[in-house]
Every structure is written in C-alpha cells, then in structure tokens.
Amino acid sequence: MAASIIEMIVFPGFIFLGVLGMIFEYVDRILYARLQNRKGPPWFQPFADFIKLGAKEDVIPREADSRMFKLAPILAAAAAVVASFYIPMWGGSALHSFTGDAVVVIYLLTIPTVSFFLAGWYSTSLYSTVGAVRTITQLFAYEVPLFLVILAPGILAGTWSLSGMAVFYSQHPLLCLTNVLGFVVAIVALQGKLERIPFDIPEAETEIVAGTFTEYSGRLLAIFRLAIDIETVVGAALVSAIFLPFGIGLGGVLGCLVFIIKIAVVMFILAVFKTSMARLRIEQMVNFCWKYVAPAAVLQLFISMILGAFIGDAFIGGGE
Amino acid sequence: MKKPGKMLAELFRNVTKPPATIQYPFRKLEIPGDSRGRIVFISENCIGCKICVRDCPAEAIYINKPGEEKIFEAVFNLDECIYCAQCVLSCPKDALSISPDIELAQISRASLRLVYPAKPKPPQPPKEKVDKPAEGNAAPAASA
Amino acid sequence: MNPDKIVKIPMGPQHPALKEPACFTISLNGEKLVDLDLRLGYNHRGIEKAAEERTYIQNIYLLERICGICSHSHTTCMIQCVEQIAGLEVPARGRWLRTMVGELERVHSHLLWLGVAAHEVGFDTLLMYSWRDREIVMDLLAAMTGNRVNYSFNLIGGAKLDITEEQKKDILKAVDALEERTKYYIEVATEETTLVARLSNVGYISLDDVMRIGVVGPTGRASGLDSDARKDDPYAAYDEIPFKVITDTHCDVYGRALVRMGELMESYKIIRYVLQNLPDGPIAVKAPRKIPAGEAISRYEAPRGEDVHYVRANGTDKPERMRVRAPTMVNLLAVPKMLKGDNLADVAITIAAIDPCFSCTDRAIRVSDYDGGNAKVMTWEETRQFSIDWYRKNGVDFTELNKRFANRIK
Numbered sequence: 001m002a003a004s005i006i007e008m009i010v011f012p013g014f015i016f017l018g019v020l021g022m023i024f025e026y027v028d029r030i031l032y033a034r035l036q037n038r039k040g041p042p043w044f045q046p047f048a049d050f051i052k053l054g055a056k057e058d059v060i061p062r063e064a065d066s067r068m069f070k071l072a073p074i075l076a077a078a079a080a081v082v083a084s085f086y087i088p089m090w091g092g093s094a095l096h097s098f099t100g101d102a103v104v105v106i107y108l109l110t111i112p113t114v115s116f117f118l119a120g121w122y123s124t125s126l127y128s129t130v131g132a133v134r135t136i137t138q139l140f141a142y143e144v145p146l147f148l149v150i151l152a153p154g155i156l157a158g159t160w161s162l163s164g165m166a167v168f169y170s171q172h173p174l175l176c177l178t179n180v181l182g183f184v185v186a187i188v189a190l191q192g193k194l195e196r197i198p199f200d201i202p203e204a205e206t207e208i209v210a211g212t213f214t215e216y217s218g219r220l221l222a223i224f225r226l227a228i229d230i231e232t233v234v235g236a237a238l239v240s241a242i243f244l245p246f247g248i249g250l251g252g253v254l255g256c257l258v259f260i261i262k263i264a265v266v267m268f269i270l271a272v273f274k275t276s277m278a279r280l281r282i283e284q285m286v287n288f289c290w291k292y293v294a295p296a297a298v299l300q301l302f303i304s305m306i307l308g309a310f311i312g313d314a315f316i317g318g319g320e
Numbered sequence: 321m322k323k324p325g326k327m328l329a330e331l332f333r334n335v336t337k338p339p340a341t342i343q344y345p346f347r348k349l350e351i352p353g354d355s356r357g358r359i360v361f362i363s364e365n366c367i368g369c370k371i372c373v374r375d376c377p378a379e380a381i382y383i384n385k386p387g388e389e390k391i392f393e394a395v396f397n398l399d400e401c402i403y404c405a406q407c408v409l410s411c412p413k414d415a416l417s418i419s420p421d422i423e424l425a426q427i428s429r430a431s432l433r434l435v436y437p438a439k440p441k442p443p444q445p446p447k448e449k450v451d452k453p454a455e456g457n458a459a460p461a462a463s464a
Numbered sequence: 465m466n467p468d469k470i471v472k473i474p475m476g477p478q479h480p481a482l483k484e485p486a487c488f489t490i491s492l493n494g495e496k497l498v499d500l501d502l503r504l505g506y507n508h509r510g511i512e513k514a515a516e517e518r519t520y521i522q523n524i525y526l527l528e529r530i531c532g533i534c535s536h537s538h539t540t541c542m543i544q545c546v547e548q549i550a551g552l553e554v555p556a557r558g559r560w561l562r563t564m565v566g567e568l569e570r571v572h573s574h575l576l577w578l579g580v581a582a583h584e585v586g587f588d589t590l591l592m593y594s595w596r597d598r599e600i601v602m603d604l605l606a607a608m609t610g611n612r613v614n615y616s617f618n619l620i621g622g623a624k625l626d627i628t629e630e631q632k633k634d635i636l637k638a639v640d641a642l643e644e645r646t647k648y649y650i651e652v653a654t655e656e657t658t659l660v661a662r663l664s665n666v667g668y669i670s671l672d673d674v675m676r677i678g679v680v681g682p683t684g685r686a687s688g689l690d691s692d693a694r695k696d697d698p699y700a701a702y703d704e705i706p707f708k709v710i711t712d713t714h715c716d717v718y719g720r721a722l723v724r725m726g727e728l729m730e731s732y733k734i735i736r737y738v739l740q741n742l743p744d745g746p747i748a749v750k751a752p753r754k755i756p757a758g759e760a761i762s763r764y765e766a767p768r769g770e771d772v773h774y775v776r777a778n779g780t781d782k783p784e785r786m787r788v789r790a791p792t793m794v795n796l797l798a799v800p801k802m803l804k805g806d807n808l809a810d811v812a813i814t815i816a817a818i819d820p821c822f823s824c825t826d827r828a829i830r831v832s833d834y835d836g837g838n839a840k841v842m843t844w845e846e847t848r849q850f851s852i853d854w855y856r857k858n859g860v861d862f863t864e865l866n867k868r869f870a871n872r873i874k
Contacts, residue, residue: 035331036592039339126473130492130808197586198658206481206584206812208473276325278658279586281809282495326656327589330648340596352603356610377522404525404616409624418610 014081020260021229022046024236024267031271046229053222061215065122072119073220076227079111084234088166088241089259097163102154105162105238106147112231113139113193116202119224120212131211134282135195135202141289142192142199145297149182149189152297152304153242162241169245176245178307182300183243187266188293190235191273192285194228198277199285236266356405357422361394361436365415368392372407372416381407386438393438398424469493473808477506481584481812484822488799488815495807500800508826515786520546520620520755523783527773530788531824532613533576536562536569537766538773538788538824539618544699544762545775546620546783550755556701556743558622563701564635564738565609565617567731571642572601573767574724574731577819578649581721584812585662590652597645600638607631622748632739643732650725653718663718667802667814670715677798680791681769682727683818685711686719693765707734717817724819753781766791768819790824 009015025046033040060066086101086108113135120132154160156175157168169176192199203211210216216224240262280288342349351357359381368390370383380400384393394416408416426432471492477485485506491499511530515523527542528535540562547554554562575598582590602612608631609615609624617624653659669679674687684691692709694702710726712719759776769791778784795818802814842850855862 034335034339036589037334037337037340037596038592039341039343126471130471130473197588200586201809204586204809206586207809209480272328272331275331275589276328277587278582278590278656278662279809280658280661281807283807284661322655322657322660324657326652327593330593331589340599352607352610354610355606356616375519375521377518377525402525402529402614403611404528404614405610406521406525406616409619410521 013085014077017081017084017230017233018226021226021233022050024233024263025229027264027267028232028271028274031268032275035272035275050222050226053217053225054219056218058218058220059215061123061125063124064215065124068118068122069215070220072115072122073216073223073227075118076112076115077223077230079108079115080227080230080234083108084230084237086162087234087237088163089237089256097161099164100160102150102160102162102165106150109193109231109235109238110139110143112227115227116195116212119216120202123212123215125215127208127210127214128212130208131202131214134208135212137282138192138195138199138201138285141286142189142293145185145289145293146189146193148294148297148301149179149185150238150242152182152301153179155301155304155308158308162238166241166245169242173246175307176243178303179243179300181296181303183239185293185297185300186239186243187269187273189289190239191270192289194232194235194270196270197274198280200279201282201285204279232267232270233263236263236270240266351420351422353420354418355420355422356403356418357420358398358418358424358434359396359401359403359405359407360417360419361396362415362417363392363394363436363439364441365413366392366394367413367415369412371410371412375406375410377404377406378402384438389440391438391440394436396434396436398426398432398434399429470498475811476503481815482822483580484820486820486822488811490808490811492808495809497803497806497808497811500803500811502796502800504796504822505826507823509823512786512788516783519753519781520783521753523786524618524620525614525616527786527788528614528616530790531821533573533821534569534766534768534771534824535614536565536617537764537771540566540700541762541764541766541771541773542775542786542788543618543620544764545760545773546755546777547751548760548762549758549775549777550620550752552621552749552751554622555746555749557626557745558747558749560701560738560742561623561627561747562618563705564735565605565615565623566700567734567738568601568605568608568635569615570731570767571728571735572598572605573819574728575601575646577724577767577816578653578721580819581663581717581813581816582659584816585659587656587659590649590659594649597642600642604635604638607634619748619751621751622746624748626747627742632742635735636739639732639735643729646725646728646732650722653721653725660718662813663721664714664716666717666806666810667720667817668716669798669802673798673801677801678794679769679798680794681766681819682720682723683769683795683798685709686723687715688713691770693763693770697763699762699764701738705734705737707737717813720817754779755781755783768792768821768824769795788824790821792818792820792822792825796820796825 006013023046026041026043029045030040060069083105086097086105088097117132117135117139120128120135123129123132151160153169154165156178157165159165159168169179195202203213208214213221213224237259240259244262244265246258246262366383368383368385372381373383378400380397380402382395384395385391386393405418408418424432473490473492474487475490476482476487487503487506489501489503490497491501511526515526518526524539524543527538530538546552575594579591579594579598582588582594605615606612608627609617653663669683669687671688673679674684674689679687679689680691688711690709690711693699694707695709707730710723710730712723712726714722755777757777757779759774761772761774764771764773771791772789774785774787774789775783776785799815799818803811806814852862
C-alpha cells in the first residue's frame with residue numbers, strides 16, 4: 001500500500017513526471033531558441049516560472065464559476081499523471097496494465113483538453129470562451145486520427161494493451177517499419193493535442209490573448225502549465241512506447257536513459273515542427289486534419305489489418 | 321512551388337552557429353564611436369552665450385555663472401535630455417561635445433542631475449581670432 | 465442574421481496583437497467578422513499644438529518623435545515645408561544624403577514589418593530571423609547618424625553629417641548582405657505553405673475602394689494603385705535617381721507583403737545608386753532662425769505611405785500652425801472594409817498589414833466649452849455641417865468640387 005502510494009506520488013508518479021515535464025519544457029524552449037538563432041533561457045527557467053507563479057495571488061473573476069475554475073487545472077494535471085501509469089516507460093510493462101488500456105490512456109489524455117474547455121467556458125470572459133470553443137473544435141479534428149493510429153499497431157500485435165504492444169514490437173523490431181505512417185500521423189495529432197504551433201489556435205496570443213488561460217493567474221495557472229508539461233511528456237512517452245519500442249525491458253538506469261532519449265527525440269521533432277511553421281486558422285486546421293491526416297490514419301489502419309491477416313498470424317499472441 | 325517547412329534548412333544551419341542574441345549586462349555590443357550619448361561640457365571653452373539653452377528642445381541644459389568671474393558651470397538633466405546633440409551643433413565655441421556613453425540609468429532622480437563644475441580658463445589667452453570653420457554643417461548664426 | 469448570435473469582442477486598447485493602443489471592437493458571428501468599430505485617440509500627445517510653442521530648430525526634434533520608425537520621414541517632410549517658405553536651396557549632396565537615410569529607414573521599417581506580420585500569424589521564427597537581419601541596417605544608421613532611431617540627421621537647409629569613404633564601403637557591404645537575406649525572405653513568403661495560406665485572400669480591398677477611401681503607400685500599391693510620392697511629386701533627389709514603383713494586383717495581405725519585399729529590393733538599388741553618384745559639395749546651407757511669413761505643404765513617401773505636412777510661418781522663429789497627416793490615418797479607414805466577412809484570426813494580420821502607427825495618427829481634438837469647462841461632443845453630421853458653414857461664411861464653396869469628385873469615383 002505504502003509502496004504504491006510512493007509510486008503514485010513520488011516515483012514514477014506525480015513529482016517525477018512534474019520534474020521531467022519541466023526539464024522537457026526547458027529542452028523545448030532551448031531548442032526553439034537555438035533553431036531561431038537565439039540564446040534561450042537558462043536551465044532553471046521552467047522551475048523559476050513555476051515557483052514565481054506559485055507565490056502569486058490567485059485571481060478568480062467574479063463572473064466565473066469559482067468551483068469549476070479551481071477544479072479544471074487539478075483535473076487536467078491528475079488525468080495526465082494517471083495516464084502515465086499505463087504507459088510502459090522502461091520496465092517490461094507499465095505500472096498498471098490490463099487488456100485494452102490503450103483506449104483508457106487515450107481517454108485519459110482527452111481529459112486535459114476537456115478541462116481546458118471547461119476552464120475557458122467557466123471563466124466566462126470573451127477571449128476564454130472563444131478559446132474554449134476553439135479547443136473543442138480542434139479536439140474533433142485531431143482526436144480521430146490519433147485514436148486510429150494508436151490502435152492500429154495493436155491489430156498486428158494482437159493486443160490493445162500498451163505494454164503488450166511495446167513488448168511485441170521490441171521483439172519484432174522490423175515490424176515497426178510498417179508503422180512509419182502512423183508515427184507521422186501521431187506526431188501531427190500530438191502537436192494538435194498539445195496546442196503547439198501550427199495548431200496553437202486555441203491560445204493564439206495575437207488573436208485571443210491567451211485563449212482558455214486568459215483569466216488564470218497564480219497557482220492555478222502554475223498547475224495548468226505543469227499539466228501541459230506532464231501531458232507533453234506523457235504524450236511523447238506514449239508515441240515513443242508504441243512507435244519506437246527500443247530498449248524496453250532493459251530496466252534500471254540504462255533503461256531510464258533510453259526512455260529519456262526516446263522522449264527527447266520525439267520532443268526534438270515536435271520542436272522543429274513548431275519552429276518551422278505559421279499558425280493555421282481553425283478552419284484550415286480542421287480541413288487539413290480531415291483531408292490529409294485522417295485518411296493517412298485510415299491507410300495505416302488498412303496496412304496493419306492486411307499485414308495482420310497475411311503475415312501477422314505467425315506473430316499473434318507474442319505480446320500477451 | 322509551395323512546400324511546408326521552407327525554412328528548415330536555414331533553421332538547421334543556425335543551430336550550430338553562435339546565437340545572435342547576447343546576455344546584455346555581462347557582454348556588451350560595440351557602440352559606434354560617434355553615437356550620441358551623454359553630452360560633455362568643457363568649461364574652459366564656454367563664453368556663456370546660452371544659445372544651447374535656447375535651442376535645447378527638451379530644456380535639459382542650464383548654464384550658470386557661479387561667481388563673479390566669467391567662468392561657467394553646466395547642469396544637465398539626463399532624464400530630460402533627448403540626446404539630439406543640437407546643443408553641440410549650436411555651440412559657437414566647441415564647449416560641448418558628445419560622448420558614446422549611453423548607459424545612463426540611475427536609481428535615484430537626484431543622480432540624474434549632472435553638474436559640470438566651472439573651471440577657470442587656462443592662463444594663456446585663448447585664440448579669439450580663429451573662428452569655427454564654416455563647414456556645410458555649420459550651426460545657424462548666433463545673432464539672428 | 466440573428467442578433468443574439470453576435471458577440472462583441474474588444475481588441476484593444478491593450479491587446480497582444482497591437483503594439484500601440486487603439487481599440488477595435490469586433491462583432492463576431494461564430495468565427496466570422498460581421499462588423500468592426502474603430503476608436504482612436506489613446507496616444508494623443510498634442511504634438512501639433514506643442515510645435516507652435518517651439519522654435520523651428522526645436523521642432524525638428526519634436527516632430528522626429530512623432531514616430532520612432534519613420535522619424536526621418538516626419539522631419540524631412542516638415543523641413544521641406546520650412547525650406548520652401550524660406551526659399552532655401554538645399555545643396556545637392558545634402559539632398560542625396562537625405563534620400564539615402566530615407567531609404568535606409570524604409571529598409572529597416574519594412575524588415576520590421578515583415579517580422580511583425582510573421583508574429584501576428586504565429587510564425588515567430590521568421591520574426592526572429594528578420595529582426596536579426598534588421599540589426600544590420602540599424603547598426604549602419606547608428607554608425608552614420610549617431611542613433612538607431614530618431615537619427616537627427618536633418619537640418620533646416622540640409623543634412624547634419626557627411627559620410628566618409630569608410631562608411632560608404634560599410635554601407636555597400638551591408639546592402640549586399642541585406643539583399644541576399646531579402647531574396648531569401650521573398651522565397652519564404654512565397655513558398656512556405658502555412659504562411660501563404662494565412663496571407664492569401666485575407667483583407668481583400670479592391671482598387672475602386674482604395675481610390676474611394678484614399679489609401680496610400682504599400683497598402684494602396686498592393687491593390688494596383690500606381691501612386692508613390694517619390695515618383696508623382698519628387699522631392700530630395702528622387703527626380704535624379706532611377707527606380708521602379710512596385711505594384712501588385714493581389715489586393716490582399718499577401719500582395720502587401722510582396723509589395724514591401726519588392727520595395728526593399730528597390731531601396732537597395734537606390735542606396736547603391738546614391739553611393740555611386742553622390743555629388744560633391746557642401747551638405748547644408750545656413751538657415752535663418754526667423755522664417756518669413758508664408759505657408760507650404762510638403763509630401764513625403766514614408767515607409768507606411770504618403771506623409772503630408774503643412775506649415776504656416778508668421779515671420780517669427782516659431783511656426784504659427786503645423787499640421788501632420790500621417791499615412792496611417794487614411795489607411796486605417798480601409799481596415800473595416802478589408803475585414804468584412806473575414807475570420808477573427810485574420811483581424812490581427814489585416815491590421816498589421818497596413819503597418820499602422822497609431823501614435824503618428826492620433827490627433828484627436830476635444831471641443832470643450834471655454835467657460836463652463838463642459839465637454840461638447842459633435843456628431844459627424846454636425847461637424848460636417850459646421851465646416852461647410854464655416855467655409856461658406858469665408859467665401860469657399862465646395863459644392864462644385866464635391867460633384868466633380870462624385871463623378872470621378874463613379
């Protein structure tokens with residue numbers, strides 16, 4: 001009991017993920033800066049920001065629903081942490097694992113987005129409301145492709161357990177190559193999920209100030225930012241567990257290192273993506289997702305199904 | 321030909337280059353030598369005509385005569401000065417010049433008041449005959 | 465349209481998209497813009513009145529501070545008025561040097577605009593790169609004039625500083641570097657898919673509307689209006705320098721970007737031409753302190769469009785009246801027209817595309833009752849009627865002129 005509480009709160013739970021999230025926020029920011037030929041922030045900047053925000057007053061608008069206003073950030077952070085328990089990090093399996101946990105993880109990762117919507121909606125400010133509506137519009141655009149490409153590898157592996165998939169693909173690393181298209185789609189969808197350029201439409205600062213987060217300040221904003229950091233790491237871990245299943249089962253320090261390198265690779269791709277493009281308009285984003293990303297995801301699904309029907313039989317069951 | 325990520329090649333080229341930004345108080349950019357910074361007053365040259373006071377757009381300069389002698393001190397209000405160097409241009413006797421000193425921030429208002437004390441003129445008689453050469457950029461005539 | 469569905473969003477006076485205060489109240493139906501209400505005057509500093517209290521020499525520096533970016537434009541425009549009244553003949557070298565500083569200013573203003581526009585559409589990378597390269601021209605201006613902005617390069621009667629051979633070489637070298645970079649930015653602006661998608665078909669304004677509203681500068685030229693004060697009414701040395709007026713027929717923000725980039729390339733050519741053909745001789749003539757009575761108007765093609773100054777002198781060393789018509793004033797009036805039916809996301813970039821300078825523009829006048837101190841608000845109709853009556857009383861009748869204008873627009 002005590003051990004599992006420590007697992008949840010300290011390692012590899014809340015505190016570990018929070019620290020890792022902030023380290024990767026720094027990585028993201030320094031990459032963004034260096035790609036732009038700037039110097040970038042010092043390594044402690046995310047921590048300093050967090051402490052500074054934590055020391056400030058929470059201002060809750062009079063018009064806002066104070067309970068929902070306070071609940072939303074906590075909900076977002078909690079959901080992102082819980083999702084991490086089902087993602088295999090460096091051990092053979094995740095902290096908790098059961099058949100079909102891939103679906104649960106995707107749902108849990110949707111909760112932060114929904115809580116952004118709730119936060120914006122219950123702030124009742126104009127900018128927040130527009131941001132909230134944009135958040136939910138965008139959710140419908142990237143969620144379906146993400147869902148499809150996360151589940152597609154499961155067909156070949158014969159399991160919808162993330163740990164099972166990871167183990168299967170680490171045993172048959174060549175089959176990873178069939179998922180390249182899925183990897184690309186997952187990166188695009190993840191960029192949308194994390195609301196980063198070119199899909200930072202819900203918080204586009206030159207249009208709607210800070211979108212959903214316009215009214216947030218102090219500790220609540222700090223928790224929101226932490227939630228986004230954790231979501232980034234969890235999202236990157238999810239993508240790397242499924243599409244880059246190398247070094248699974250190494251365990252110990254080496255496994256941990258491989259895990260962090262894999263996340264860093266995903267983060268690097270995300271940062272380059274963010275640096276090289278302009279923000280799209282919401283209708284351009286939805287068009288793009290349904291015209292190109294969703295068909296690509298369906299194609300990936302077909303590839304997995306056909307492979308599963310013809311050559312997959314030999315492997316099925318390997319992951320259980 | 322339209323393609324997404326047009327700037328990618330440029331981005332990767334710049335990752336390895338040293339950053340274009342610098343950390344200011346620790347490293348400083350080179351300031352061109354004739355930048356208009358703090359105005360320097362040379363009391364020995366001043367004849368007290370006060371054209372600079374009249375021409376100053378910001379009313380930031382005052383010329384005072386502290387004693388009975390014909391020597392003058394100058395007071396600059398650095399917070400009012402707009403560093404246009406019109407006074408330097410207007411001065412008929414080269415008593416004012418510009419310096420590239422631009423780091424003039426102070427923590428109190430009082431220290432923004434810069435006083436150049438009056439200095440007695442050097443003993444040898446100044447060469448009154450040599451006028452300032454009438455270059456193209458000569459200041460408007462003092463007596464107009 | 466159901467009026468309940470209309471949401472009014474204030475953009476400004478404080479908003480991340482606006483670098484200066486102005487208030488745009490946007491009526492939205494979903495993401496679509498229905499109406500836009502414009503309110504100015506947050507940055508009114510009373511410069512015109514202040515100019516009447518100062519001597520001409522002091523006014524050079526006062527007017528320079530109307531705008532940080534086009535400071536050379538405003539001073540040159542005002543000084544041209546004064547020179548015209550005083551009958552001063554500026555030496556050729558002085559005029560050519562003025563031209564060069566004016567073009568360097570255009571280069572830094574357009575590069576600044578490129579960065580701002582990129583930032584408005586969320587392309588911060590282009591902002592960082594274009595502003596990094598803008599430092600090249602800022603350094604040139606600092607070395608040549610003594611300051612990065614507010615150059616104080618003008619004198620009544622000419623230029624303040626001459627240029628050395630060393631500086632000439634530096635400028636030529638920097639212009640080569642800038643030209644290469646600008647070519648690259650033209651490539652980026654025309655080839656990067658996301659950027660083109662955000663700029664194309666946004667903020668459309670037809671040539672007819674441009675002429676009716678009186679839009680000036682790159683904004684007008686991007687709709688095919690072939691008007692440039694440098695060509696139409698040459699000042700400084702522009703009548704002796706060959707250059708092209710860049711126009712475009714896209715009529716949208718993309719076209720405005722292309723026009724500005726094209727003007728950058730033209731500016732480099734002008735700067736090179738000036739340096740190669742710089743006439744010898746003095747750079748300034750001596751100007752009297754007291755300007756004889758008279759009045760003059762002067763046009764100047766600032767980076768943002770045509771700047772017009774009017775000066776009336778009364779024989780003292782202070783002007784009796786000074787009037788500034790900044791280019792943003794007319795261009796702003798076109799913004800509601802441009803934005804009809806566009807998205808909320810396009811508001812920031814469309815406003816940015818006219819390259820607004822609100823502090824240049826703000827000359828609000830508050831009419832107050834002298835005795836009671838009560839503010840009196842005149843409606844547009846009342847103000848219009850008042851001016852018509854006032855002019856008629858003074859023997860000026862605009863009825864014929866209005867008819868002629870109406871016919872011309874049709």
